[in-house]
Structure formats: C-alpha cells, structure tokens
Amino acid sequence: MNLTSSPSPTSGARAKHPTSTRFTRALGIAALVGIGWLVLFGLFLSPNDRVQKTGVRILYIHVPSAWLAYLAFGVTGLSSAAYLWKRTRNLQWDRLAGASAEVGVLFMGITLVSGSLWGRISWGQFWTWDARLTTTAFLFVTYIGYLAVRDLGGTHQQRAKRSAVMALLAMLEVPLVHFSVKWWRPLHQNETVEKGKLNGLMLFSLFIGLISFTLLYVWLVIHRQRVLALNDQVDDRGLDLALAARREES
C-alpha cells in the first residue's frame, strides 16, 4: 500500500480521481458496508439495555469514535517520532501525522457530541466537569491547537519539525484520558469491554462499529494524506516557478 501515491495530473483516468486508487475505492466500499451493518445491528437487531433502554445504542457510536480518536492520535505521535528520527526523516511521515490528527479531531468531536447526548439521557445532564469529560475536552483542544500549529507558515520542514514536537507532547494526554476513570472519581462509567460487562449482540454491534470506523479512518487518512501531499507539491511548484522566473530575469 503506497500511502503517498500522488499521480501526475496528466495521467489519464487517475487524474480524474487524484487521491483514489483501486485499493482505496475497495476500502471505501467496505467502510460503507460496515456502517450499513452498524446501522442495522445498532438500531434494529441489538436489544435494549435493562436500565438505559434504547439509550444504550449511542454506545455503538460513542465508544468506536473514542477508540478511533485514540488510534488516530497514536498514529500522529508515532509518525511524528519517525519524522524527528534522522534515519527515517521524510515529509511523508509529517503528512501522515497531519492527516491522522485531522481525522482524530473529527472522531473526538463525534465522541464529545455523542457522549453529551448520552449524558443527557443517562445522567440527566449534557455536560459536567468530571475527570473523563474534562481531560477529553482538553485532548480535543490540544489537537485543534496542533492543527493550528501546522498552519502557522514556514517551510515544510519547519512545519514538520515544530508540529512533530507538539504531537509527541500531546500524545502523552491519551493515557491520561483513558485512565482518568481509574485514577480519579468521575461521573463517567468505568471500563466496560475490558471487564467483560458487555456481551451477546450488544458486544457484536460494538465490534461492528469498531471495524467499520477503523476502515473509515484508514480511508479518510489515505485520502487526506494524499491531498496534503498535493498541497505541498503545489507549494513546491510555486517555488520552482519563482526560481525559474528569477533565472529568466538575470
């Protein structure tokens, strides 16, 4: 799988879909089918919970999106480390980090919104400042800040270096969020899946959510990473044109 495939704009059919390949199209279809299954199982086939009744169905969106956000921020951190390490230094890692962070922020946003709706049903309130919710909100704005730092200007290398350092620092927050329910006393519930408190069709529906959201994440990151590569190419060509213009003047 070549994440950085950026076909030439003049290469016939691929120019019509400059970020897609046969693999990504298959991946997109698989993600779409998975989401269809998630809708079927999450909304119709899985049973109501004894206490939460139908409100439990938010679980099948909330938990997979949170998991994907963790994964996305983990990939951002690892890609940033790969960029900072001299032996593997390549802008492809930086673009992968940026693309993954963007998708991670999207999933984290879904986590916060779905959690807020679930909180209203279950707790009786959209939001409260407990440890899990507060650390999650902090993680969310940290990565929004990371994306802003990527856009502060400078050369691609400057962008890559400063954002890689920030990504490594930000990644330290992920375990803080995950273990906040153990380390402090939140209103948010403790781990469910790890403790085997979910089973049958409920667990299966959650599993479908995890698979389909993971496929969606990979599909989004590949496309977004290729768009970022094309953006960098546009910037580089602008520089090449400027240099050529100066040479012609002399």
Add this chain to the structure above:
Amino acid sequence: MSEPTDSDLNLAPREVVPTAARGKKKPWFAYAVLVLALGAGGLFVAKFLTNAIDYYCNVDEIGHKSGCDVGRNIRIQGVVDKGSISKAGSVTNFTVTFHGASMPVVLSSKPTGLFQECIPVVITGKVVGADDGTQYFEGNEVLVKHSEDYDKENKDRVATANGEAAACSQKG
C-alpha cells in the same frame, strides 16, 4: 547573452510569487485558532484542578474525609435505597447508602436521566442538621452515575430481579 545596459534594468517592485515557505491559508487564522485553543485549554485545566479530581465524596466519607465537610457545598455519591423515594410537591425525598453509611436526601429539583431506586447517583448540595439533631443532605441537583454493567432487557426475569436485589444490597 549580451550585458544588460541601464536602460534594460526594470527597477519596478516584483510581484510576490508564492513559495513553499508560504501557506495558502492566512496565518492569522491559525494564530486565532491557536489562541482560542490555548484559552480553552487553560479553562479546562482550571476546571480539572478545581472540580474534576475530587468530583464527589462517598456517603461514608462525609465528615471524615478532607473536603467532605458538613455545611460545605459538595457532591455526594451513593446508591438510592429501594422504597425510599417519595415526592412532596416540588421536593423529592430519598435515601442514599454507600459502604453501610446512609444519608437522607431532600432534593429541591426534579430528578432527570435514569433516576430510580437502586441506582448510583451523585447529588450536589450540602449536609445540614435537622431540628432533632440528625443530619440530611439538602440537594439541588442529582446526576445518575450509570455503572459499566450492561444487560439485555427482559433477558431473564429471575436473573434481572436477582441482579437488582444484589445491586441494591451492595450499595457501592
């Protein structure tokens, strides 16, 4: 190529050509987002330090643990006792228990969410003394603390009833 003469030199300012060093977006937008993110982050850290670390006191800690003092605005956590919920006008009365310690609650707001018997709740308010020397919790808000347990509705009526009985008798 012949040497340029003075008359060939174009001294007019050159048009700025975009280069790799310039992003397409205006940096001020990124700076504005960064400032907002920093502001929000600061707020969340402040909220975490003042509110989130000790989100509540368990009922058995009232009057014993630092920060869980009588007469102070706190949140308490306990399981709603079976058969203890009653309503009188806009006030809801019930009792919460945790680790063997119980506390009567007088709630001035309407309970929302999944509020019911045998469910863990977090109540905001303060412990006050009654005329007869006993204490009760004057609550103004109740939040339901749902456990990590999930179970199919009506899977097995006997098991459900047993589970409810166990949950209520455990009381944390």
